[in-house]
Amino acid sequence: MSDSNTTDFTNPSTFILLGIPGLEMAHVWISIPFCTMYIIAILGNLTILFIVKREPSLHGPMYYFLCMLAITDLVLFTSILPKMLSIFWFNSREIDFSACLIQLYFIHGFSVMESGIFVAMALDRYVAICDPLRHFTILTNSVVAKIGLAVVLRGCILALPYPFLVKQWPYCRTNMIPHTHCEHIYVVKLACADISISSYYGLFVASFVTGTDVIFIAVSYTQILRAIFSLPTKDARLKTFGTCSSHLCAILAFYIPTIFSSLAYRFGFNVALHFHVLFANVYLLVPPMLNPIIYGMRTKQIRGRLLRLFTHKGAKVFSWCPGSQTKLRAELSGNIVLDPLP
Template identity: 80%
Template sequence: MSDSNTTDLTNPFTFILLGIPGLEAAHVWISIPFCVIYLIAVLGNFTILFIVKREPSLHGPMYYFLCMLAITDLVLSTSTLPKMMSIFWFNSREIDFSACLTQMYFIHCFSTMESGIFVAMALDRYVAICHPLRHSTILTSPVVAKIGLAIVLRSGILVLPYPFLVRQWPYCRTNIIPHSYCEHIAVVKLSCADTRISSYYGLFVLFSVIGLDVFFIAVSYTQIIRAILCLPTKDARLKTFGTCSSHLCVILAFYIPDFFSSLTHRFGHNVPLHILVLIANVYLLVPALLHPIIYGVKTKQIRDRLLRLFTHKGT
């Protein structure tokens, strides 16, 4: 193993994931909250999918996008946590080079996809509040399907250069990744070539995709807030704003850790490595936990169906 870490690794057979560098002694303890978060996230997102599928009254644009978000969260968390647990529990740190590139693609593809879903959900709220009488004619099922397809294609195509660029770099320094999963920049930093194109392309995706998505979401909610303030009564304003509050909470839970994680990995040279890795793990796992909880508590239709389901089983 030591020889493979210092010789020519132009096409390394495996990478070695360290987990959370500097906290190896606490891996077992760290795994407990991570595992609990994952199990709750899986249960919560499958519950959302089950309720929406079971209830015909929920077969609308908002809930279709919510189902897309649940599937994305399941893929994101499942693409990282099982390998992470094998590192924490069994010290199984090796990952095949192709498997590493596949994991990298899934993580960044579905993260980008999740951002696109938030834009679609903001569009749905904008049409529902600003043009309520035209909502069913504007966001028809074919239109929702086309929006979903556009989100998937955009994410898949934009992230596709990541693994291809990583595959072409020579790895003659080490095959040890100081991370718990194959994060793009963490892998690129192992190369002994000039990898600025990978770093620049990653920043391009970060600012052009997520930056534009945040811009469109901000524009949508500016129009929504203007429409809410024009409502005649305080109760109507509070009720209408309540339908958007869950979406705003979910957006903050996703974008704030995303921007912080991406920028600190590139520019946070003074931030301890274990802090960077912990933030990156939290960014992938915690939103998947929070999304079904937030929507379950804040969305009356889902909350009522969930209570009815448990009440029916209890009787």
């Protein structure tokens, strides 16, 4: 009988994703905020990409890295949400073994890429504030492209062992994963073998990526703050610090949930399973939703371009109305400068 069970699951053709164990009755309600976040993330990140592409003044290192972040967020979100919503709405829990490995690879690979992009953005802020006269000569388009390539390669290489480690283990217990997606450690826990290599590698990647990236960002901002406090006036200090505020908010939104989730999983032995699963989804899905909001609201150039885009469209629509030009000039203050109407 033991041999039969081993044969059944040694090479499982599918895994079963259980969603959020213990909260199955609330799956439909839980799906509402997640679906809302998905819509906001898609619209927000596509808007960022559209604005940067259309506005020549935004063709610089900071905004190139921001576009990389938007693309990474879109891929990361899309690798998780559609399957999660199919579980919540249609009880479609099966996932092909190969699809599970691909999803696992994308989650870990693009999470590492996102962390690397924050490091690249910290480098950009460091050069822009500490050596502003050489900002565009140091971070040329070719240098930005090389940094971007290094970020992508690091994510691809560090995530590559995950699917191979999952594939090599025999699965003789069950093929049911108590999660909404193929999280590496939850998958290898189903194996009937010593999974120490998988556990140690996952711990190494988490500590290496988070540790080195946070240290680099902290060193960069230490130098940035020194440069800011050396400025002669309070207004200059506030204005310069404002150029970093959106980046700092995005960093905190990404690293605080990531570190908390990792610590809760490693040391939160008395924490309920559904809390682990919920928080694992939050730390993966909330930053991609918040990033375009943070940069859209706190970055003057993006906010201004977005406002001009909608204002220009509104003016075009209004100009087609009979008597609109006369009414427009009669109602608006003479201090407002209007674009020529077609």
